[in-house]
Amino acid sequence: MSSLGRIQRTAVRLFADHGFAATGIREISRGAGLNSATLYHYAGGKEELLVTVMRDCLHEILRAGREALAPTEDPAVQLVRLVRAHVAVEAINPLTAKVTDREVHSLTGDNHTEILAIRHEYEGLFRDVLRRGAKQQFHITDLSITRLAVMEMCNGVANWYRPGGRLTVAGLQDRFAELACRMVGSRPVDRTEYEPGVVVPRLESEPEEDA
Template sequence: MTPRANGSRAEEQRQRILTAAVGVFSRRGYRATSMNDVAAGVGLSKPTLYHYVATKQDLLVQVYERVLDESLASARAIVAAAADPLEAVRGLIVDRVAYTCEHRDLLKICFEEESELPPELAEPILARRRAYEAVVLEAVEAQVAASGADLGMATKVYVNTCLGAANWVYKWFDRTGALTPRELGEQVARVQLAMLAG
């Protein structure tokens, strides 16, 4: 077997472990979950699990990194492809709502387990979050400049309000309901964009 094949298989196993950890963390909570629980969730022995991941905390960090890296890449792509700033903001809101609905277990961990991260691990994650928020803020500022819209609040407050509404759907979105994640995103965006039209 080639080294590349070995590397690919190891990465596949790490992704399986992370997926199992997300499921267990989401159901039981981070603090109540043991590495034995994660090992059982992925069907590995505990010694084999430790071959791929050093600590439970490492798994929690990987959850945050995955969500924020995916979100940042998607946000940058949406802005780059948008015909104008308003379309960029609309796309960002729709995407945030849809992603949150489609990855509720991941987002539940991110929103409810942040206090479990020590400062030295939290800071790089916060830097990723700030980078994502900066993309949204720049798009909103571009739309305000283009339209002359009066938000009646600081632009950053508006952005935090939009993201707060989009993120909170992890608490109440009903997969069996009438709306798909993207349809819900379109409705949320329609309400939030009314202030930006100018």
């Protein structure tokens, strides 16, 4: 693991456990086994660490979302593939995803503007699928609320899912895709229509399970 990766993992764990505002740069450097001067060699400060982690996470979920939509124009299949990709990112990178979702308000200036823009672009993938689906087959009374409900359902995975439990990531994806389809009144989607799915990696910023 690179020194920057070690710093990011330490920062993500501390941000997730205590919040960005309550975490000091000395705690991060101590947890990464470095002194503060060395840490500043790799990262310009606490906010730079945060925005780098969030940028990488959002770029990954945006990549996964675009890849999920690419093979088909059918909104029902696209929704299933999009939900499955989102759930995978949250389940495989729970602490990074949690920090990315919770700490936008901690960013300032251009950092805040940049992250909001990437997040808005990703939200647009869901918005477009639901809008097209509503015109063709979905039963939706409020597009904005439906989008928020589906996305928040997926975001919540990072708060409670842990490997080794009752469901594998694949099993979790199945349940959430089914729930999303029921929420919008979609037709059933057969497995042959959405496989192979999107491969989601573990981000360098994601701490080890037993760390």
